[in-house]
Amino acid sequence: MAVCETCGNTYDNAFTLTRGGESHTFDSFECAAHRMAPRCAHCGCMILGHGVESENSTYCCSHCAREAGHPQARDQV
Ligand SMILES: [Zn+2]
Numbered sequence: 001m002a003v004c005e006t007c008g009n010t011y012d013n014a015f016t017l018t019r020g021g022e023s024h025t026f027d028s029f030e031c032a033a034h035r036m037a038p039r040c041a042h043c044g045c046m047i048l049g050h051g052v053e054s055e056n057s058t059y060c061c062s063h064c065a066r067e068a069g070h071p072q073a074r075d076q077v
């Protein structure tokens with residue numbers, strides 16, 4: 001049995017994600033995404049795909065990157 005870090009649910013099929021040497025335990029992918037996924041620096045939505053990286057910020061799409069002042073940003077294809 002393990003306890004989800006996001007919602008506190010106790011679940012025997014919980015899984016662990018490791019990033020940067022730290023392990024995190026979750027009961028569902030939704031909870032994992034909620035805690036682990038980066039946020040778009042422009043609109044704040046969760047980035048579940050590759051996103052668009054510009055200098056020090058990450059955006060959900062090239063539109064947000066351009067709105068935030070990176071006119072050359074392109075979606076990764
Ligand atoms: Zn959870």
Ligand SMILES: [Zn+2]
Pocket residue numbers: 040041042043044045059060061064
């Ligand atoms: Zn966005």
